[in-house]
Amino acid sequence: MIVRRRWTAAATTAILISAVLSHPGPSTAAPAAPAAPITLTSTETALVRVQLRDQAQLDRLVAAGADLANRPRARDGRILADLVLTGAQLADLTAQGATAVQIVQRPEDGSRHHAESVRAAQARTAAGLRAAAPNQRTTAAAAAVDTLQVQQAYWWTTGGQTFLQAQVTTTATDDPDVEITVSWRTADGATGSFPLFRFEDSGEYQYHYALPQPVPSRPTQLTATSSLGGVSRAVTPALWPNASPPPLPTGYQKDFIDAYLTPVDIQARIKRLARQYRDLVDVIDLPNKTQGYRRTAAAYLGDPAVAAVVVESVRFGDQGMNGVQVRTVDPGRSNRPLTVGYRDRVLTVSLATDSGGKTVSTTDEVAAAINARQSNRFRATVEDGSAGLPMPVAGPARLDDGLQGTEVPARPWTVQALRLGVHRDGSRIGVLAYSQEHAREWATPLVTLEFAERMLANARTDPATRELLEQVDIFVIPMVNPDGANYSFNDYNFQRKNLVNHCTGPSRDPRYRTSWGVDINRNYTVGSYFDGYVGASANCLSGTYAGTGELSEAESRNVIALAQAHSNIKFAMNVHSYGGYFMWPPGAYRADGRITLPRPSIDESKMFLDSARRIVGAIAQERGTVTWPSQTGPVADVLYSAAGNSADQLYYELGIFAWDFEVGNDRWNPTTGEWEGVGFQPPFDEAHGEAQEYAGGLVEMVRVARDHAAAQAATG
């Protein structure tokens, strides 16, 4: 119970698990700690890569509401998770055997990232070398008891370094201890090997794999062997993604992003593009206004450390309720009843007294009296831990919405879409790119806005771009979740959800203010939490809270409204960060038996994969970033189950080829030999690089759409 209470509190700071898992066997003792411990002050919050003690510790975190943002990653037999934590929570985890290995991101600070990640990575490399010792398990001379199949073997070269990645399945699916080793040979005769790690999801064996491994040159042969004696056929690794876009013509214009953009900045950018490219742009106001950057105003009446009641305004703080005062008073006479009065913006609760004149009202009685007599203006709840306690004479306390942003208009927000093209009449095939469903993913609107401006600027100078805008009708929603984004920029940079607070009772306590809101990408109708699918929560404080029902939120209704209103849209990209993924449906499964939403047909699966290779190739054109084959595929297979996500609804209900990007690929550190996570709000140079490369990916999606339309026309 102690553990549970602690992690209930932890969940309220929007825990986020990003990388996870590995070999669960008993031989996975924790390797060495970093050279110097990474610590935070108790109230400091940061995104931290943590090496967990064991699978059970991970399972407890997940059960307590941790929010998986990335897929389990095999890493030298260790379980690594990226978590948004306070120093106090990190200390708890450390006391339970975990070790912090990298500060991925501090609030408002990218400067320490590099030094700490390098130091941590050095420690991990040392540990990894030990963990990679050859497998000593004896199999006697017995015949092989398992059969191996190489599912994937791909190589590529980036930044002068060649990498190899493999995925292998064994028929010994129920043996958690089976160990698989991959051996490789290059064209010039170099050889080497590396271990794979078992990947289970929802209790079901999936396959063995490893992160991309550096090799000295192009590998020409790969074989897998198992500790049970199984040996795979030798295969020739294939080049990944083996597709590249047409070279950019001389004078091609790009690089339209020079800073992170707040919602107000994005609004201005949309307006400017519409003005500058009048002949090629429509701005579409989406039909559902959001709540706006607003909150109710609240205050503690009393001392939360002793006894307190939370008093909250019914209206938003900016609607005249910020600054309203609330107090309890001693009437100074005996045998008085509990009374509540509101006058001159002061809510006064006069406490009941006994025959000796002593105040006798409890916290519960005070809250009930406010709710009974002032329900049009206020609601009151007993602070967690104060139930039944004597109510002190307290206040006046001033109600406040707690919002720090001063440049943000406090009114319902109209989310906008750009429509780009020469023929914006539904006669051409449509594509939709949308971003920032999740507020803290600051790089994502940079991707879609860079894409939009490239199409527009080059339409005047580059015939190939002009031709794309002749043939394709492009829709872009740069920022699906403006209220959450405003909160992320002004108040709490790790905010993921929107600003609508559906909590009731004690979870409305302002101490939980950074955990309120609905996860927009869990609020759609297909494969939803409400349908029994995995990967969303009914807890209003969870990072993946699904809302009060399907499409309960204006933000998700807007995406669907746009797609429904334009039936020519056949391709869509939902842009998220971070981790470097390229995904498509199915995006959700039921826990029992891990039954996914229906698989695409063989033809459609081929369409998804062939197009993905083209788009991954286009992304790589900018600065060599290659999205790993292990992170290219159906959401449910390569990431996790995400019940009620938007791509699934676009695909299953509207017949749109709907993909998801997770921009912000791990960066290879050649000095340490480690892949390093970039986080949600990396130093701007990195975000700029992500915007440039993934905008190129979106341009390729437009070419894919054009080619698809042409092929359809040709076959009649």
Ligand SMILES: [Zn+2]
């Ligand atoms: Zn996201």
